[in-house]
Amino acid sequence: MDIKPILATLGRHKFTVFLLIAQIALTCAIVCNAIFLISQRLERMAIPSYIAEHELVYLQLAFIGARPDAMARTEADLAGLREVQGVKSAMIIDHLPMSGSSSNSSLWLDPAQQMETMDATQYFGENLLSTLGVQLEAGRAFNPEEYRDLDKIDKALQTGDMKEIPTSVLITRAVADRLWPGQNPLGKQVYIGRNFALTVVGVVKGLVRPNLLERGAQYSLIHPVRLSMSAGSYYVLRCDPKDRERVLKAALAKLNALDPNRIVLDSGTWDQMRYNFFRNDRAMAGILMGVCLALLVVTALGIVGLASFWVSQRNRSIGVRRALGATRGHILTYFQTENFLLTTFGIVLGMVLAYGINLFLIVHYELPRLPLTYLPVGAMLLWCLGQAAVLGPALRAAAVPPVVATRSV
Amino acid sequence: MFGYYLDLAVRSLKHNKVLTLLMVLTLALGIGASITTLTVATLLSGNPLPGKSGRLFHPQIDPFPQDGYVSGQTQPPFTLTYRDAMNLLQLHRADRQALVSAATVGVTKSDGVEPIWGNGVLTTADFFPMFDSPFQFGAGWNVGDDAAHQRVVVIAGYINDQLFGGADSVGRSVRIHGHDFRIVGVLKHWAPQPRFYGAELDGHTFGDGDAVFMPLEAALDAGIGGMPGQCFGTGDQRDPRAMPCTWLGFWVELDSAEAVAHYRNLLDGYVRDQIKQGQFYRSDTALPDLTQLMHREELVPHSVKLKAGLAFGFLLVCVVNTVGLLLAKCLRRSQEIGVRRALGATRGHIFAQFMMEAALIGVAGGVLGLLFAELGLWGTRHQPAEYASLARLDPKMFLLTFVVALAASLLAGLLPSWRASGVAPASQIKAG
Structure with missing residues (x-):
């Protein structure tokens, strides 16, 4: 799959693309830190007592x-x-x-x-x-x-x-x-x-x-x-x-x-x-979990919204491509690759931001350093989220018949 | 024109219901979350005594032995030993001064059986005027009562309501741990948040107010309170007046910078004297005011600030999300804009039209966000925290919800509107 045409198209929507990447980066950074905080609370709650x-x-x-x-x-x-x-x-x-x-x-x-x-x-x-x-x-x-x-x-x-x-x-x-x-x-x-x-x-x-x-x-x-x-x-x-x-x-x-x-x-x-001893930890872990979920849902919805727009905006060009011989699979892959690229940019930026937030927490709240293992986990999570969110609009794009190319809007 | 733009905006929003709902919902979620945490954070980091916090000071000295002492690197403990506390109190060198200690007590009527349990405060006469405690009936006790170990008591309004049905109970008695105390005053509802004078003594930082206030000496005579805090040396820990432990909070009111400087000198002098007598080893003293003390003792829980930061991060994501969606939406409508421009609408008109749309989303997001904030605060009230019952939305926060929502959405609409108003009429019609 050639990614050059995708990048060229994205280049025409610089600001929208930037916003989406920023949103994914923020989500990635916050979710990585939140999951880390949750794991710390869970670790504390699992401390053995050595009594009956x-x-x-x-x-x-x-x-x-x-x-x-x-x-x-x-x-x-x-x-x-x-x-x-x-x-x-x-x-x-x-x-x-x-x-x-x-x-x-x-x-x-x-x-x-x-x-x-x-x-x-x-x-x-x-x-x-x-x-x-x-x-x-x-x-x-x-x-x-x-x-x-x-x-x-x-x-x-x-x-x-x-x-x-x-x-x-x-x-x-x-x-x-x-x-x-x-x-x-x-x-x-x-x-x-x-x-x-x-x-x-x-x-x-x-x-x-x-x-x-x-x-x-x-x-x-x-x-x-x-x-x-x-x-x-x-x-x-x-x-x-x-x-x-x-x-x-x-x-x-x-x-x-x-x-x-x-x-x-x-x-x-x-x-x-x-x-009762751990009830504050439990409440905090619950809140963090809730915020993570809400963030992921909002970001997923944002991706769905933007992708839907792009699909309907490019309706004619998709028709032209189909008329010129592109299969449904090609169209589907196009949108999925586009999303993968956007998410990857977002994740890279998000990792840097995640370490920034972690550094701030270390200085102000004496938290330990974010272990590196959280980064691939966060990345996988966002890649999956992005692919799942873009699937609907991408399928709709793939369903555009070649005949659209011959219609004037 | 306003009505026309409103009509256009409503039509446009109706045209794509799912997207509109999405934008409103994300904005509302972000606003709801940040207002909830902001309410809790302001509630907890508020000034417990507005207008007075700059005049209240907390003298601290360090009676601990030489072990591990590095001059200038240790913080004197929060509390004083009975001996030092009495010495400083009797110097009477501040405008007002009071000792404070705390104990959990059970209070009954003199003939009552089942006690009401609550926080008891052991203190001295100046406590009430110094901390501006409001009285419903009667007044606090005086310095003479302190000296004479009088068994008098000031009770909280809610104790008076429960024991005496809210009637003026001054002159009657309550029984605390088997001893009768004569009521001299009944407070109105009084619960400074955070409970600055007691948080370090018994760990209760927030709450609905203390139950009873007793003269320190009389309470000690009755065997109430006097739990050791931090101890050093090996003396008897059962006699609060003799034990080598710090356990008494000390507050002074100083009305001028000069008075503060004088008091600082006094503390240093006292410690020098004690060192000369071989009683003290450490020369560090501290005289933080209320605000400094609250900051240093970290009375506002860490988790509250963390939650506030989290919520603002969330709001940021929500705003970015809304901006992205609005932008995409506007860019798709360049044809419509082209037509309107060709028919005579100026750039300003287009800008106003799109801002109106953004504003509508903002107002809708604000209303829904308020609902979410109420829901969030309801959730907070059901959390296992001391401050839970205090979490209520106040009118200022209500206003802030709308300002935040509108500002966020207008900010979100600014760029799309500007971009939209920049569309050239001819090219867009041709492209169609």
Whole structure:
């Protein structure tokens, strides 16, 4: 197929051609970046939690007035909850994975060093491994005698009584790889807040943070600290996935029977918590998807409109060509090639623009660089779109009978 | 002439219904999308206290230990420790000054059972006059009440409506976490957007307003609030007044550039003193005004700006699309133009005729775009965002829709019209 006559014809509609190319370029640039943004959101939403996601329910309570005997009442609550039929394990935890609020601290490899080595989230609570279903990869879990009460730790911090402060810690594989890449982390020491040396006794496969996932989703520590019910903490129950609704209802009734003077702030399955945690990402991905679709539809319609015009404008010349021996296939190919050329120009310009937009986003929103693989994908998308959009008008052009050439308009 | 052009334009548009619909639809989609996101963006990046934001300042100092400190490269934290906050407050060197902290609280009538949960603000007397909070009944408390740890409270209008049926409740009491607080004032609806004084404290940046406002000292006495923010050192974190944590926001009102300079010196002096006493290690201070602070703390979500950019890109594609279609359409009508020119129409006439056609498309696109914008905002209200309920089309945006639509379409029509008016009469008739 000779493209010279096509280029010559396009040259006669410079401005219209320029507009179409500009539209395709803009669409290409925006769609490439939007798809990239969508994939980033989807990637974030797929972060593994390394817990028994489908087996957990939680309850968050608020109390009216102070409770001096908090520890004893928490133990009673937990004992009651363990009696609920179907509950395999129960615990109290201060922050749940993906709950949105966390307690974080800086870690030092050497207390004398200027800057901290990293920052990680801290999980407290007895029976954490068995209840959340966190998998131990190396070393051991905490022994019962290692646990300390949080209240006593607070007091000990004031008096400087180091006996009451735990000295062992469990870390995730991600923390181990960050602190001691390629080495065995067991038995090594890490400092929290400079003053407290903790010995790593075990490594868990992973445990996602409650929030701040962008600082390292699996940067978590587990401390042997026993909690009592306080503002913001959760009761977590592990049960069979199909029992969750029933267990939650029974647990609420149980807690109400034990102490009616409290209010349930929040309760549900951990699956719901995860779903809610990513709801902004999901909404944004939806909007981006919608804009992409709308852009592609508008551009397709633009191509259909312009191609239709050109076809009807060139009705006579098509007739002449047909009369001179061009087949329907030739006419069809002509319009398809024309569209392919236009789309290709648009795509080339669009790629440059896509990188420009990406650069702007990198500077202003700290987004990563657009991977090169997005460009061929965007190009294919627009080529297909262009060919599909031009097919209708091109078929109409191919259907023009040679006799048109002999008619005067 | 106007009527004639209108008639011609309508005929021409009717002649090719599908194409007309296409142009109107794409324009409307673009306008709808950009107006929706623009409404949300202006809503969120608005000035929470118009006319006052240049006079409100947020003093910041840095009590953190030496660890990792590089002079001039760290930003002092947003909040203060109780100790520094009280020291600065008691200096009384600004026209007005207030400490702010936040806590989630449950409020009932004194004999009530089921509490209403909402945001509680722990603050000091100057809060209300400084932030221009409007009162329905009563007024704020005074400095004496602060000093005497008086259990008084200012409640929001909606709390008053729910607990007291909207009646003047000044003098009555509400119970907050087991303690009675005497009502001294009831606010009208008051919800600055963004919630500049609380966003950094509890993460609620937008919303329908806080529920109750309590004197800081009285609330702490009652065990309300005082959650540690950023902590350093190893002291007891259960006593908010002693804990080595920053958690209190501090605001001052300064009426002149001179006063600002004085306050800056005061802060530097305070920090120098603290360093001399061995309490502080870091000498950085900051005194941003409200606008600077909002910018620095990025109170407007990134995603909002991203969406606005996306929508404008979309509008651009839609406008380019409409221009292309209009142009193609006009070029096809060179015969008709040739005839009209031969019959005596001037270039100006042809230009006006085609502009009229473009304008009609613009108006139609605007009306439809408005519909789409309403639809878009309805969608926004059903999104899981804090600001969702605030997304409403205001009259200014309504006007803007039409201006944008008309400008876009006239711009789109300009080139085709100019090209059309340039058609020479004879050649086109001959060619036919």
